[in-house]
Amino acid sequence: MSEGQGTLVDKSESSSFEDLASAAAQEIEEAKLAEAAAAEKEKPAEAKTDEWQDVLGSGTLLKKILKAGDESDGLRPHRSDICRISYEVKIRDTGDLVEKRDQVKIYLGDNEVLQGLDLALTLMYKGEECLLQMSPRFGYGDTGLKPGESLGLVGEVDSPKYKGPAISPDTWLEARLELHDWAEEPEHETLPIAERMETGTRRRARGNWWYGRGEAQLAVQLYRRALDVLDESEGGITDPTASGELAPTSGDLQALLEERLRVHNNMAAAQLKAGAYEAALQAVTRVLTCQPNNAKALYRKSRILTAMGRNSEALAAARAAAAAAPDDAGTKKELQRCEQKANRDRSVERRLAKRMLGTTDQPKGASSPDKKPSRTKMLVWGSFLLSLLVGVASVLVYRYKMQAH
Known part of the structure; x- marks a missing residue:
C-alpha cells in the first residue's frame, strides 16, 4: 500500500x-x-x-x-x-x-x-x-x-x-x-467477455507502470480507458455476443467485477497522488460499496480523508482497514499515524479550552505577570492596610494629646 x-x-x-x-x-x-x-x-x-x-x-x-x-x-x-x-x-x-x-x-x-x-x-x-x-x-x-x-x-x-x-x-x-x-x-458491448477482460487488464497493467514512474495523470488516463471496457452495460456481458457465443456465466461476471474494482482502487491512488481528492474519494467509495471490507480501499480512503483535513473520518477508515487486514504493516502504520494525529488534535483542543476558561495549568511557584489577583487575596491585603492605617492614626492621636498637656 x-x-x-x-x-x-x-x-x-x-x-x-x-x-x-x-x-x-x-x-x-x-x-x-x-x-x-x-x-x-x-x-x-x-x-x-x-x-x-x-x-x-x-x-x-x-x-x-x-x-x-x-x-x-x-x-x-x-x-x-x-x-x-x-x-x-x-x-x-x-x-x-x-x-x-x-x-x-x-x-x-x-x-x-x-x-x-x-x-x-x-x-x-x-x-x-x-x-x-x-x-x-x-x-x-x-x-x-x-x-x-x-x-x-x-x-x-x-x-x-x-x-x-x-x-x-x-x-x-x-x-x-x-x-x-x-x-x-469496436463497440465494447459487442466484445466477448474474455476480450473485455484482456483489454481492461492490459490497460490497468500499463497504468500501473506509469504510476510507478510517477506519471499519475497518464496512469489515470489508462485506468479510465480500462473502465470503459470493464464497466457493465447492456450487450456483451449479459446477452449472447455478436459471434454467437453463449452468455458469460456468473463466475465470469464476478471476475469482471473484481477487475473493475481493482482498477477503481488503483485509480484512487493515482488521483490522490495528483491531488484530485474528491475524484479519488469517489473511486474508493465505488469499491467499498461492493466490498465494504476491502483493506486496500479503506487504507486509501484514510489517506484521502487525511489530505482533505477530515481527520476523524480518516481515523475511522484506518481502524476499519486495520481490522480488515490486521497483519498488514501498511494498515498498522496508517492507524498509528491517525491515532497520533488525533491525540495531538485533542491536546490542542484542551489547551485552547483552558485558555478560554482561564484555567491554564501552571507549575507550582510559577506566576504569570498577566494573571489578576484573586478576590480573597484582595480582601486580605485590604484588611491589612486598613489595620495599619488605624494603628498609625492611633499613634498620631496619642502624640497630639501628650503635646497638648
Whole structure:
C-alpha cells in the first residue's frame, strides 16, 4: 500500500482536474500534428523520404520516412484505433537496444507505447516505415530507465526487465517504426467477455507502470480507458455476443467485477497522488460499496480523508482497514499515524479550552505577570492596610494629646 501524500489543496471536483489539463495538452498536440500532416501532404514524394520532419515544430520529435505507405485513400489512424505495429527503440548516441516488438497490437492514444511512437503513428499511412528521433520528454522522461527496471510492455503478463545501460533524463532515443495496418475500436458491448477482460487488464497493467514512474495523470488516463471496457452495460456481458457465443456465466461476471474494482482502487491512488481528492474519494467509495471490507480501499480512503483535513473520518477508515487486514504493516502504520494525529488534535483542543476558561495549568511557584489577583487575596491585603492605617492614626492621636498637656 503506497504512502502517497498530497498537499492540503484539492485540485478536483466531481470530475478530476487532470482531465482538463490532459485534454488541453492533447488538443495542442493534435493541432500541431494536423499542421504537420497537412504540410507533409504538400511535399513531393521524393522529398518525404530525404529529410527529417520536425513533427511538433519544437525539435523534440523528428521523423524521417524510410518506406512510403499506401496514400491512395489518404487515411491515417485516429485516437482509439487498434494499430498493428513493429518497432525497435535504441539509445540514439550509442545504438544500445532498449526494446523491440514485432506485430504487436496497441490502442492508439492510450500511451501503451512510448509517447513519441504514439504521436508518430497518427502521421503514418498503412505499410509506412519511418525513423524517429525522440527527446527524453517523448521517451522515458525525467525518470529515465535503470537496468533491472520493468519495460512495462503492453500485452506482456510478466514484462521483461531492461538490460541495457542507464537511460538518463537527458538521453535521446532513436526508433524504427512500421505501421502494418489498423482498424476502428469496436463497440465494447459487442466484445466477448474474455476480450473485455484482456483489454481492461492490459490497460490497468500499463497504468500501473506509469504510476510507478510517477506519471499519475497518464496512469489515470489508462485506468479510465480500462473502465470503459470493464464497466457493465447492456450487450456483451449479459446477452449472447455478436459471434454467437453463449452468455458469460456468473463466475465470469464476478471476475469482471473484481477487475473493475481493482482498477477503481488503483485509480484512487493515482488521483490522490495528483491531488484530485474528491475524484479519488469517489473511486474508493465505488469499491467499498461492493466490498465494504476491502483493506486496500479503506487504507486509501484514510489517506484521502487525511489530505482533505477530515481527520476523524480518516481515523475511522484506518481502524476499519486495520481490522480488515490486521497483519498488514501498511494498515498498522496508517492507524498509528491517525491515532497520533488525533491525540495531538485533542491536546490542542484542551489547551485552547483552558485558555478560554482561564484555567491554564501552571507549575507550582510559577506566576504569570498577566494573571489578576484573586478576590480573597484582595480582601486580605485590604484588611491589612486598613489595620495599619488605624494603628498609625492611633499613634498620631496619642502624640497630639501628650503635646497638648
